[in-house]
Amino acid sequence: MAEHRDRTRLAQALHDADGRLDRLVDTGLRWARAHRAPWWLVDALFVAAAVADAVLDISGATALETWLSLAAAAALLLRRRAPVLAFALTMPGLFVGSAVVAASIALFTLGERTDRRWLMLVAAAVQFVGFAGFVGPPQTMGELVVSVLYAAIFAIGPLAIGLLVRTRARLTEQLTEVRLAREDERRQAAEVALSRERALLAREMHDVVSHQVTLIAVQAGAVQVAGRDEAERGFARTIRQLCVVTLQELREMVQVLRASGGTAREIAPQPVLADLPRLIADSGLETTATVDLPETLGQPVQRAVYRFVQEGLTNVRKHAPDAAVRVSARLHDGTVLVDLVNGPARADRLELPGSGLGLIGLGERASLLGGSLEAGPQPGDGFALHLRIPAEHTPPVG
Numbered sequence: 406m407a408e409h410r411d412r413t414r415l416a417q418a419l420h421d422a423d424g425r426l427d428r429l430v431d432t433g434l435r436w437a438r439a440h441r442a443p444w445w446l447v448d449a450l451f452v453a454a455a456v457a458d459a460v461l462d463i464s465g466a467t468a469l470e471t472w473l474s475l476a477a478a479a480a481l482l483l484r485r486r487a488p489v490l491a492f493a494l495t496m497p498g499l500f501v502g503s504a505v506v507a508a509s510i511a512l513f514t515l516g517e518r519t520d521r522r523w524l525m526l527v528a529a530a531v532q533f534v535g536f537a538g539f540v541g542p543p544q545t546m547g548e549l550v551v552s553v554l555y556a557a558i559f560a561i562g563p564l565a566i567g568l569l570v571r572t573r574a575r576l577t578e579q580l581t582e583v584r585l586a587r588e589d590e591r592r593q594a595a596e597v598a599l600s601r602e603r604a605l606l607a608r609e610m611h612d613v614v615s616h617q618v619t620l621i622a623v624q625a626g627a628v629q630v631a632g633r634d635e636a637e638r639g640f641a642r643t644i645r646q647l648c649v650v651t652l653q654e655l656r657e658m659v660q661v662l663r664a665s666g667g668t669a670r671e672i673a674p675q676p677v678l679a680d681l682p683r684l685i686a687d688s689g690l691e692t693t694a695t696v697d698l699p700e701t702l703g704q705p706v707q708r709a710v711y712r713f714v715q716e717g718l719t720n721v722r723k724h725a726p727d728a729a730v731r732v733s734a735r736l737h738d739g740t741v742l743v744d745l746v747n748g749p750a751r752a753d754r755l756e757l758p759g760s761g762l763g764l765i766g767l768g769e770r771a772s773l774l775g776g777s778l779e780a781g782p783q784p785g786d787g788f789a790l791h792l793r794i795p796a797e798h799t800p801p802v803g
Contacts (some may be wrong), residue, residue, distance in 0.1 A: 410439040412509065412676075422504055442704065448481065448482065448485070451480050451481050451484075451510050452478055452479070452482065453475065453506065454506050454510075455474075455481055455507035455510065456478045456480030457506075457507035458474070458478075458503055458505060459471065459474030459475050459477070459478055459498070459503050459507070460475075462697070468503035469501065469502075470501055470503065471502065472502075473497045473501050473502040474502035474503045474504045475496065475497075475498075476495070476497070476500075477495040477498030477499065477502070477504035477507035477508065478504070478507050480507065481495075481507055481510055483509070484511060485514075485518075487516050488511070488517075488518045488519060488723040489515065489519070491511050491514065491742035492508070492511035492512060492515055494511075495507045495508040495511045496508065496531060496535060497510045497533040499532070499536065500507055500535045505536065505559065508536075508772055509562075509563040510563070512529065512532050512563040512564050512567070513563035513565065513566055513570075514567060514644060515528050515563070515567060516563065516566065516567020516571065517570050525682050528564070529564050530560070530563060531560075532556075532559060532560040532563075533543065533556045533560035535558045536555065536557075536560065537552050537555075547761070548604070562670040562733070564704065565775075568706065571725075579722070579726070586719045589719075593712070593770075597769055600730060603728050605715035618648050618651050618652055618655065621644065621648050622645050622648035622649060625641045625642075625644040625645035625648060627640070628641035628644075630643035634775060664731070674709040675705075676712075676715075677700070677704070677707040677708070677709045677711065678696070678698055678700055678702070678710060678711070679700065680711060681694070681696055681711060681714060682694070684711065684714060684715055685714070685732065686720070688718040688721075689722075690718060690727075690728070690729075690730050691727070691728075692718070692721065692730040692731070692732060693729075693730070693731045694731075694732040694733075695732070695734070696732070697734065697735045697736070698710070698741065699736065702719060702741070703796075703797070705774060706741060706774065706794060706795075706796065708777075709770050709771065709774055709792070710734060710741065710743055710792070711744055711765055712767065712770065713745070713771075713778075713790070714732060714734075714745060716732075716764070716767055717747075717790045718730065718745075720764075720788075721747045721788075724750070724788070725748075725749065725788065726750055727749050727750065728747045728748050728749060728751060728787075729747065729748045730745065730746070730748075731744075731745070731746045732744070732745050732746075736796055739795060739796050739797065740776075740792075740793055740794070740796060741776075741792070741793070741794050741795070741796050742789070742792070743793075744789065744790070744791050746783060746787060746789040746790075747787055747788055747789075748785065748786075748787045749786035749787055750786070764778070764780055764790075767790075771792060771794055773795075774794045774795065775794065775795050776792065776793050776794030777792075777793050777794075778790070778793075779791040779793075
């Protein structure tokens with residue numbers, strides 16, 4: 406019985422220790438993600454490791470071997486701007502000297518920063534040959550197997566880690582874009598819902614309150630004319646004047662309620678046509694824009710054009726990364742014509758979930774302005790959006 410209790414206590418102690426270690430590791434990982442090291446510190450550590458490898462790894466190295474290894478370490482300073490050149494400069498040190506660390510870091514950088522797969526394969530093959538030659542010619546079958554195994558690890562490992570880092574960065578970027586797009590879609594949906602509720606309230610106030618206040622004013626006018634004495638007619642006059650003032654204030658309130666949007670439009674300025682160049686530049690897409698619209702267009706029309714281009718560029722980033730985009734906007738016969746067309750994707754598409762409300766919101770916005778929205782695929786695996794809205798739009802009051 407005592408032995409069983411001891412085993413139970415030991416198992417519980419091991420379980421508690423395992424949980425504490427997991428929490429400690431999770432805390433450390435969260436801290437590391439929130440406190441990223443600056444790029445220059447990372448490069449300095451890489452160069453220091455390569456220099457240590459060059460100086461300490463080979464005993465009795467010649468001056469040529471040492472200098473080639475040090476040159477390979479110095480080449481890592483170019484890895485961010487010229488990863489291919491940095492890798493090429495590390496190869497003499499790998500083949501002749503002791504530059505395993507420098508060559509591995511350079512190969513990692515190629516996987517992280519280069520899209521050309523054939524170049525990655527060539528670099529991995531060169532790394533494989535160079536490392537196999539570095540450990541010396543094998544004498545037995547066992548040494549041959551070990552040499553090939555270690556060479557494969559040092560050729561495939563850094564490249565695979567670089568590809569993993571690049572894929573993670575791209576996925577993080579696109580997930581951030583999806584999150585921002587969803588927030589924008591939710592904000593637009595909330596604005597549409599708020600506009601409908603305000604419009605409904607405005608109709609109720611106009612149809613019910615205005616009607617009844619008008620009846621009161623009419624009755625007061627009748628009393629003012631047919632009153633029995635001056636005091637009665639004065640009361641009626643006052644009531645009629647108050648009804649007139651109330652109707653004027655009610656009309657202004659209805660106009661405010663009819664306006665699209667909520668209080669956020671009074672706090673933060675809404676985008677207009679002048680903000681389109683910055684939107685296109687910040688998208689990071691290869692975009693050709695031809696916008697020929699007057700800045701005298703109404704604010705609702707300008708906002709609709711801006712939101713249309715914004716949603717279109719967001720969809721391209723989600724569904725056709727690195728695709729070429731063409732944006733054109735012009736005024737023809739009193740109608741604003743906006744087209745956004747993208748070509749086929751030139752990078753791997755990441756299948757990410759979407760709410761599908763973006764184009765629905767744009768269609769509703771266009772419909773509220775008396776226009777239309779068309780969307781559909783294009784030849785060559787492209788996609789096109791077409792917006793048509795009247796240039797003059799005055800929201801009804803009653």
